[in-house]
Amino acid sequence: MSWMGFGTYDDGAGLKPALALGEKLYDLQQVVKAGAPPAKQEWLAPEGVRAMLGDWQEAQAWLKAAAPLAEGRAQEGGLKPVPDAARIAPPYVPQRIFCAASNYAEHASEMGTELAAKAQSKPYMFLKLSNTVIGDGDTILMPPETRMLDWEIELAAVIGKRGRRIPVEDALSHVAGYTVINDISARDLNVRSDYPFKHDWFQGKCHDTFAPIGPWIVPAWQIPEPQAVRMRLDVNGEPMQEDTTANMIWTVREQISYLSTIVTLEPGDVVATGTPTGVGMGRGIYLKSGDRLVASIEGIGKLSNEVKAEAL
Secondary structure: OOOOEEEEEEOOOOEEEEEEEOOEEEEHHHHHHOOOOOOOHHHOOOOHHHHHHHOHHHHHHHHHHHHHHHHHHHHHOOOOOOOOOOEEEOOOOOOOEEEEOOOEHHHHHHOOOOOOOHHHOOOOEEEEOHHHEEOOOOEEEEOOOOOOEEOOEEEEEEEOOOEOOOOHHHHHHHEEEEEEEEOOEEHHHOEOOOOOOOEOHHHHHOOOOOEEEEEEEEEHHHOOOOOOOEEEEEEOOEEEEEEEHHHEOOOHHHHHHHHOOOOOEOOOOEEEOOOOOOOHHHHOOOOOOOOEEEEEEOOOEEEEEEEEEOOO
16 A cells, blocks of 8 residues: 545535545445444544544554555445545644745745744744635636736645644654645735735635645555655646755744644644745736646645636
């Protein structure tokens, strides 16, 4: 068994949890019927992925046993993938998405941001809300209030174990898995001149559809070192961002540890760990209706979305 993920699909009759094997989805109930170990009923429900994250110690043991059996049955023809026409939904809808700002030095430079030395600083985090979440193939709606819609590919860590004041060296033990997130941003709405505060992260980052996430979650044991992963984002087939997580200022471990000094991290929380250089603002170009984005991360997969002007 070389690779697997878990996520959610919609066949028109509702949401269903699934295994991802070889970038094909297999219905979780069908996996059990094909001979995998029995699964908890809540894992097989429409919110099965969320339930698995809330019970991660048992769920990951089940996944490790079920995935190779499912792969074998699929190769034998005894387990069929879900139809290609099925929609890949977000793996689940997180209630809290913690996002890291200016976490790559070259990205900070392209944005004109001057950073303090790491030894004299700490991570800068902000929140995105659940209304921003969409899945692979879903449409990013461009609000009429912006003319500067931008992209930001990021590695997202999905929390699977509750924790408060987590030591840096223990942080990855709280991660259930990783997925791709695209932190869509309205750059012209990120700034304000009517208040003495320079930035308005809520106005610029929290519109509906501004957080494509997916296409599934890859368990953390398959990405043992999150600081050695390559990322790429294309717009209309042209590469815009291409970098490695090795260039983060604050590592995934450090971000999790820092966040846990402020809030208790809960299963299902997402930590979007920052974007590398190559965003539209740094290039002086922005998204328009009809543009197609493909965000891909090594070892996880591709997250594709099209931009459409929001109807008034």
